[in-house]
Amino acid sequence: MKDPTKEPCPYRIINDCGSSFAMGAIGGGIFNAFKGFRNSPRGQKFSGMTTAIKTKAPISAGNFAVWGGLFAGVDCTLSNIRGKEDSWNSIWSGAITGGLLAMRSGPTTACASAVMGGVLLAVIEGVGHAINNANSSMYKPQPATIPEENKTN
Amino acid sequence: MSQQNEKTQESSYVKEVLGDLNIDVETLEPIDKEKSIEYVKIDENPLDLLKTKEEKERELEREKRLKVVKSWAYLPMKTNGEKLLYGCGAAYLTGICGGGIYGFLKGWTKPQPVLNYKLRLNRALNLSTKYGPWAGNSMGALGLMYTSFDTMLNKIRKDEPNDYYNHVGAGFISGALYKSTAGLKVATLSGGIFAGMVALCGLGTKVIKDTKEKIKEKNEKY
Incomplete structure (x- = not known):
């Protein structure tokens, strides 16, 4: 079964990569602008801000994009293997990406970051499901009230 | 009470709901076949190499049946x-x-x-992790700026939407902004280079389209 709210699968990798890159670039740019403005000495505030944005915003954007792209790729492969799309896919893919990205720093840290990624994605998916349930319970079909005269027995 | 309710429900036909709306079949205009609907094509497999023969045949049948217009980008960008x-x-x-x-x-x-496999692999991996993120970050930042300026120009110049000058202008602005800290001269130079690349890309696609149409016309003649 396919999830109609998401993009179709091979394109989703590019879309997720782009959206996470944009998120990282804009968020990292604003964060580093504040940081560079505060930490640079008086008289060089503006130049310090621009250099901080120029050097640090692309790095955070790249980190975000790697996370998003790997996550979408693992999600797509998992959904292709299992033949269905549900929350377990994204939880497992979060754990796998977390493990893959911390692979070079040893097995214990890789396992820890994998667990962290899985828990993070599980929390996100759980909150999403809770919101979805709360929204959809408003439109639940109500049983029709039968007038008392019409009741048999 | 209940019987009356049932009666009212029975008498409420579609005609009464619509009221004075006159719907004649003759007044409704049929959809123009040539300019009607453009189907945006989204493939499961974007690469032709991965498709089997059956999938290709099925796709061709579907395209013939629905009259798919094939003027789509390679990505589903709507x-x-x-x-x-x-x-x-x-x-x-x-x-x-x-x-x-x-x-x-x-x-x-x-x-x-010293010819050593392990050292060689390590050096190759180190250099690839050095060059890859650098190129990816700069390309991604340029792409983000280019697309955002393109949409901005598209919103500003409402009279001529999807004009190619928009793309060239967006290329110039993003290229200049990318090198804006290196001085005015370098900024204008990089902007000009980027705008030229975008313009060359547009010219190339136009030339390829024209030649394809010419070849088609020639084939139809003979």
Whole structure:
């Protein structure tokens, strides 16, 4: 079964990569602008801000994009293997990406970051499901009230 | 009470709901066949190499049945937001792949005093992780700026939507902003280079389209 709210699968990798890159670039740019403005000495505030944005915003954007792209790729492969799309896919893919990205720093840290990624994605998916349930319970079909005269027995 | 309710429900036909709306079949205009609907084609497998023969045949049948217009981009970009995300992602992915391959080959083919497989692989991996993120980050930032300025220009120049001058202008602005800290001269130079690249790309696609149409006309004549 396919999830109609998401993009179709091979394109989703590019879309997720782009959206996470944009998120990282804009968020990292604003964060580093504040940081560079505060930490640079008086008289060089503006130049310090621009250099901080120029050097640090692309790095955070790249980190975000790697996370998003790997996550979408693992999600797509998992959904292709299992033949269905549900929350377990994204939880497992979060754990796998977390493990893959911390692979070079040893097995214990890789396992820890994998667990962290899985828990993070599980929390996100759980909150999403809770919101979805709360929204959809408003439109639940109500049983029709039968007038008392019409009741048999 | 209940019987009355049932009666009212029975008498409420579609005609009464619609009221005075006159719907004649003759007054409804049929959809123009040539300019009616453009189906946006989204493939499960974007690469032709991965498809089996049956899938290709099925697709051809479907295209004949629905009269699919094949003037689509390679990615399903319909709105401006999707264009931003897809453009950014595609730029980042091409940058990181190209930079990684370039770094790997550079490290692999570098002459060494001691021929050691492990050292060679380590150097290649180090260089690929050095060049890949650099190229990916700069390409992604350029793509983000280009697509956002393109949509901005598209919103500002409402009279001529989807004009190619928009793309060239967006290329100039993003190229100039990318090198804006290096001085005015360098900024204008890089903006000009980027705008020229965009214009060349447009010219190339136009030339390819024209030649394809000419070849089609020739084939139809004979």
